[in-house]
Amino acid sequence: MADLQTVFAKTPAGLGEVQAKAHALSRPQRNLLILADGKSPLGNFARMVGGAPEELVGIAQSLVALGLIAPAGSAAASGPASRPPGAAGPAKPGGEALRASLVALAEDTFGGKAGKVVEKLNAAGAHPAELLSAVESGAKLAKLTIDEAKAAAFLAGAKKILEGAAR
Amino acid sequence: MSFDLIGLVGLAAVIVMLVNLVMAIVLKSQLSGGMVGKRWNILIVLVVMFMAGYLILPFLNRMPIETLRAIVSFIFLGGAIYVLITIRLIYGIIRELSS
Numbered sequence: 363m364a365d366l367q368t369v370f371a372k373t374p375a376g377l378g379e380v381q382a383k384a385h386a387l388s389r390p391q392r393n394l395l396i397l398a399d400g401k402s403p404l405g406n407f408a409r410m411v412g413g414a415p416e417e418l419v420g421i422a423q424s425l426v427a428l429g430l431i432a433p434a435g436s437a438a439a440s441g442p443a444s445r446p447p448g449a450a451g452p453a454k455p456g457g458e459a460l461r462a463s464l465v466a467l468a469e470d471t472f473g474g475k476a477g478k479v480v481e482k483l484n485a486a487g488a489h490p491a492e493l494l495s496a497v498e499s500g501a502k503l504a505k506l507t508i509d510e511a512k513a514a515a516f517l518a519g520a521k522k523i524l525e526g527a528a529r
Numbered sequence: 530m531s532f533d534l535i536g537l538v539g540l541a542a543v544i545v546m547l548v549n550l551v552m553a554i555v556l557k558s559q560l561s562g563g564m565v566g567k568r569w570n571i572l573i574v575l576v577v578m579f580m581a582g583y584l585i586l587p588f589l590n591r592m593p594i595e596t597l598r599a600i601v602s603f604i605f606l607g608g609a610i611y612v613l614i615t616i617r618l619i620y621g622i623i624r625e626l627s628s
Contacts, residue, residue, distance in 0.1 A: 475561050502625055507563045 364404065364419050364426070369434040371400030376430035377459060380466045385428060390421050392470055396463050396519075398425075399526040400434040457488025463523050464493060468500065471516040475508050479516070494524055539586035546580045564621050568614055575611045579604070 364370075372380070376395055379385055387395065393411045404422055408415040425431045461483055468479045479500035486496035497520040504513035553573045560566035582604045589597060 502628075505563055506565045506622060506625060507560050508566070509562045510564060513563070 364422055364433065366405030366415060366418065367403045368422070369400060369403055370394075370398040370422055370426075370431040371434040372398050373429055373432050375428075376425070377462070379430050381462045383466075383469075385430070387425075388421075389470065390417070391425055392466070393519075394418070394421050395425055395430055396466050396470070396523065397526075398431045399523075402526060457490070457493070460490065460493055460523065460527050461486075461488060464497060464520050467519050467523065468516060471512050471519070472504060472508055478507075479504055490524055490527060494521075497521070497524070536587070539583065542586075543580065543583045546576060546583055550576045550580060564625065565618060568618055571614055572611065575607055575614075578607055579611075582607070 372395065376398070379387075380396060390411045394407060397407045397411065404418050405415060408418055411418060411421065422431065426433075464483050465480050468476045468483060472479060482496045482500040482503070483493065486492045497517065501513045501517040501520070504516060550573070553569070553576055557566075557569055557573065560569050582600065585600065592600075
């Protein structure tokens with residue numbers, strides 16, 4: 363039974379869904395899917411997902427039912443915690459997975475106006491430092507031409523994703 | 530000759546302002562909001578007002594002097610506001626890009 367201390371990771375289907383958007387997920391569902399990193403407990407995401415902490419468990423369970431996330435360490439999860447015991451060092455999400463998460467965040471935040479920000483993310487290298495630079499550049503562009511509040515939210519969410527990947 | 534020169538300058542002003550208006554509207558499609566987008570609408574309104582002001586040039590010699598002074602004063606005020614908004618916009622962009 364999941365609770366706020368449960369750590370979730372994306373399943374292979376979840377990783378695909380971040381890019382493909384094949385499911386009609388609600389914003390909190392999509393936010394949680396993006397943030398599920400296989401390391402942070404569910405309760406850490408309350409503010410970023412945009413729902414009450416007690417609603418998070420329900421949102422997480424709906425994603426589990428769709429096969430998009432799974433408790434870290436389970437056979438279905440593809441995140442770091444699902445690595446075989448004895449694997450050397452903690453696994454980190456690859457640059458392309460990070461980029462996909464950031465692109466999904468940009469599209470969720472800016473909707474149809476995300477084009478220029480997504481272009482910057484896609485043009486950047488796969489190294490987290492390069493992605494961070496693209497995120498900051500994209501956030502500045504968004505602050506000037508799209509929406510100041512959304513730009514700040516995107517920057518905060520993207521930094522959280524990048525920090526999560528660096529741990 | 531003097532009248533023709535003034536008319537020509539006035540016509541040039543209207544044409545340039547028309548080009549400004551087209552460019553401002555085209556650029557607007559890329560500025561849905563944000564620091565620049567919010568102020569862009571004001572600049573478009575001011576460009577339209579300038580154009581309207583310039584278009585009365587052929588009728589200036591038929592207007593009472595007080596009306597003329599009022600129109601010129603409003604055009605000056607619009608120009609001053611336009612410059613103020615533009616400077617603040619450039620200041621904001623420089624601050625943002627250098628942060």
